Amino acid sequence: MYLKIFQSKACELTASKQTREERFKKVFIATCYPYVIIFLIKKLIL
Secondary structure (H helix, E strand, O other): OHHHHHHHHHHHHHHHHHHHHHHHHHHHHHHHHHHHHHHHHHHHHO
16 A cells, blocks of 8 residues: 555656656757857858
8 A cells, every 4th residue: 555655656756857857958958059059150150
């Protein structure tokens, strides 16, 4: 009984951690992509 509760809690924790990491990646990409593109354009121009 307790083991099942523990397993479900562990699954919830890992799932929330994964979504948090994915959200962080999305935010990171959204903030960094413009800079990367600008950097590449400057490289191509210069």
